Amino acid sequence: MIKRKLISLSLLLTTALVSSYTLAQERLQPRDLDGNPTTAEAWYDSELNITWLQDTNIGLSNTFGLQRGSISDFGSEVDAGGAMLLEALPAFISGMNQSTFLGQSNWRLPTAMIGSDPDCSTQLDNGAIAYGSGCTGAEAGSLNLYLENRYGGIAASPFVNSRTSGLNIVGDRWLGSNGPSGRHKFSFSGQGNLTFCGAGRCDKAYVWPVHDGDIGSVTQLPTFSDSLLPRDLDGDSTTTEAYYYVPQNITWLAESNLGLVESFGLQRGLFDDNATQVNENGLMFAESLQAFIEGANQSNYLGMSNWRLPIAAADDPGCLRDAELLNPDLEGQAVFGADCLAAEAGEFNQFLLSNTTTTQASPFTSLATQSRVWLGSNGPTGRHSFFFGLTDRGEVGNLGVCPSPSGIRHCQPSAVWLVHDGDIGTGPQPDNGEGTTTTEVTPTGGGGGSVGFMGLLVGLLLRRVRTRR
Ligand SMILES: [Ca+2]
Ligand SMILES: [Ca+2]
16 A cells, blocks of 8 residues: 555656656757856757857857948948848858857858758749748758747747847848758748848848857756745735845836826826826826835835836947947947847846746736836936837837937836835745755645736746647
């Protein structure tokens, strides 16, 4: 009897171990190439046994010895957006390898199909030549199909710079090999479009290098369970009022649209222009921010009197490039646009996305309905807002300013999501960084109608398992 129980217990344990192993083995696994294990520079593709650079447009930040500027006739310049002609590829890739970029000297372009891909929409010579949409063959087609199924597209995947900056276009990437013409390009979007150019001139495209094998070392990217700690601020330990985010050493309110539940003495109603009031949906104009936040602190909201807005970065390299591409006159002075990854808002957005694939699935439930929040800082105009998650145009972390640098006053009403310096409130203590955390993930038995944080986490994990099937 006892023996049978032991056997079933060990079976149970084995099942648990196998399933947690399955969870850890996503097809794409983050890799550290720069010595900082909390950041990923590349992703190992366990199906193809190659490693993809995290940056899908490496020409945007590096020229590897080539000239930056407008591309001349059949020239080998790298343009401001990172694109280049076929003629630039040999020097670009060899320059990358000679500089041992991120410690590696065998970067190459991903492959196209050698021969036929029956999934391609266009088939010539009885399928010996294939191109068009729907291609799933070779490295590019295989990964594209996976990104569509796993993340809903490359823009929501862990890879960065997948759009041509500032525009809602995922440009073509050069492929390295072979096939009928040897001059292949692939569009990592939607159905995955494979094109090749014949004897004539090929239009410019972007470079997304890969490396054979599993390079780099395993990362320790921050996760919800070890980096986002629930905090009680009202004395009722069964409710969570805020989350302490360990990497930033700040505490984020659980309610990411505080105007929805508090007005701190401000009028509530429909907007008058420039009025200091809070709308029914919780949003407010910039003119209301000071009175609202002062009201929160003077009323000692949740026992604290130093609430503030999260900040943007004065010089975010991601969105700075974006702004300059849209308007070269703004070089070095304007910071706005998509792909802003720095400072409190940008970093936290990346953290939420990398753990959930959408901020809607995070514990901050108001982000699902209102994602644009006011930021407290600085920058050229001092009036920044930040769109958490993915915009409907597939932009990650869109930073807005108003009035815009072009002078057009465009301050949309946005939500207030307050943060507080340090670890306030009570709850589990931060991991000391020794070893891995072994937080038990079990659904909380509260059953009070609202899905708890652990419930969300479990739901996400289950969804990941389902996605893999
Ligand atoms: Ca790193
Ligand atoms: Ca509480």
